[in-house]
Amino acid sequence: MAKKKKEPVEIPAQDIHIPIRFEELIGHGAQVASISRGLERGVLPQSLLLTGPAGVGKTTLARMIGAALECQSPRPGACGTCGPCRKAARRLHPDLREITFERNDKDKLRSEIVVDQARDDVLEPLALPPYEGGRLVFLIEPADALNANAQNALLKALEEPPAYVQFILVAAHAGGLLPTVRSRCQEIALQPVSAEEMTKALDARGVIAEDRELALAMAGGCPGLLEAYKDKALLDLRAGLVALMGKGLEAAAFPDLNPVLEALAKEPPRAVAGLALSLNRDAIRVGLGLTPRLHLDQKDALLAAGRARGLGGLQRLADRLAEAPAQLNRNVNPRLWLDRLFLVP
Ligand SMILES: [Zn+2]
Structure with a gap:
């Protein structure tokens, strides 16, 4: 079967810098503490599932975990300044793979992640060790968009990934995944962030007092929605x-x-x-x-x-x-x- 060769990562505008240090995350202190312990002791489960409402910070946290695993001087989160961290912050690190909806033959975005994509973007690259000697990280988002065939195709890899592989599945609800997938992942559930922490974040962005109530209401504890009031x-x-x-x-x-x-x-x-x-x-x-x-x-x-x-x-x-x-x-x-x-x- 002929397969077209794919770029390892879909690269967005190169000047965009994403937050990769745990300190930059709004809320979720308990989850970060537990992930940090796992990283420090080298016992972070290799298949993680991050769940929580849209905008709560799942993908941001997933990228922070990925960067921490590539960082040359982790503390235990990403330092933010070493070579691998700088690449991660620009989403240019070749071993941090993000799998999301791709375009079909008619150039329309698919509404699910299909088995061919799971095979081409995860199972095939999984067989080769990371380019840069760190970890090979697969961030799948939204994982609840993997169709049943794609989920089944990934089961074995999630169960026993090669030692150099880290899976981070991101989904709104664990219920959107097959029980067989869920049982192979350690779930980290992110809850809406407290009003106190959200208010701090609004202050840091210079949101004026008159807008604060509406901003808090519209965000509903999800830092990704702090601008929703506009x-x-x-x-x-x-x-x-x-x-x-x-x-x-x-x-x-x-x-x-x-x-x-x-x-x-x-x-x-x-x-x-x-x-x-x-x-x-x-x-x-x-x-x-x-x-x-x-x-x-x-x-x-x-x-x-x-x-x-x-x-x-x-x-x-x-x-x-x-x-x-x-x-x-x-x-x-x-x-x-x-x-x-x-x-x-
Ligand atoms: Zn670093």
């Missing part, structure tokens, strides 16, 4: 969700809500579910007479939503939202999914 489309998405929570049970409101549902159906369902869950949690808090944790600026609208649905209704909505990830893995129609979430008591 995103008009995302603010519209939140306004749409608040409207659905408040008026979804009123038949008379349907003509107004229909375009909202149509618009939401075009957004990534996981992002919609995540934002809806954080709004719903706050609506429950407001209903109980507590202060919203994140969406302070939506307090009145959330109170109205709580009155319309009742606390029981909000709790049922929370249950439906909690089931969302599992349903979304089954190719559910987004519009139907939204209707069943918001238009029922």
Whole structure:
């Protein structure tokens, strides 16, 4: 079978520097401490699975681990200044391989990682030792986009990788992976970062006090979303969700809500579910007479939503939202999914 030769790494704009030192990560102190111990003692499991919501820092942490493994003077994280670190920071290190969606024959980005890619980008290069004598690191992101064939093809490699290989799988939910893959990986779950640490990060970026509440609300504990408060489309998405929570049970409101549902159906369902869950949690808090944790600026609208649905209704909505990830893995129609979430008591 003829195979076209591929570049080892897809290189983005070369002047981009990515954070590679653990000190640059926002939050996740406990996870970093445990990874650092593993690195120091040389007992870091060779197949890691980093999970957590979008923007929480999974890929950033994965790259930091990769850089630490290549660094010439690790402490135990990457030093940031040696030759391998400088290459890692520019994403030019030949032994730090990133596997993600690739383009198909029609130059469209695929929606899954297929078995040919697993074979060409992981299993074949895996047989050769690293170019630079450090580790050969395979960062697969999003790993829950590996289709079943691709996951099965990787099983043996994940189970018994060559000594010079490190796997770092990155996925929103471990549930998106086959149990056989999960059981071969050590999972490190990243939780949303505390408001205190997020506020520090906002201050460091010079975000003014007036914008802070909204910025914290929109980021929902995910440092990758610290700029989301400037995103008009995302603010519209939140306004749409608040409207659905408040008026979804009123038949008379349907003509107004229909375009909202149509618009939401075009957004990534996981992002919609995540934002809806954080709004719903706050609506429950407001209903109980507590202060919203994140969406302070939506307090009145959330109170109205709580009155319309009742606390029981909000709790049922929370249950439906909690089931969302599992349903979304089954190719559910987004519009139907939204209707069943918001238009029922
Ligand atoms: Zn270094």
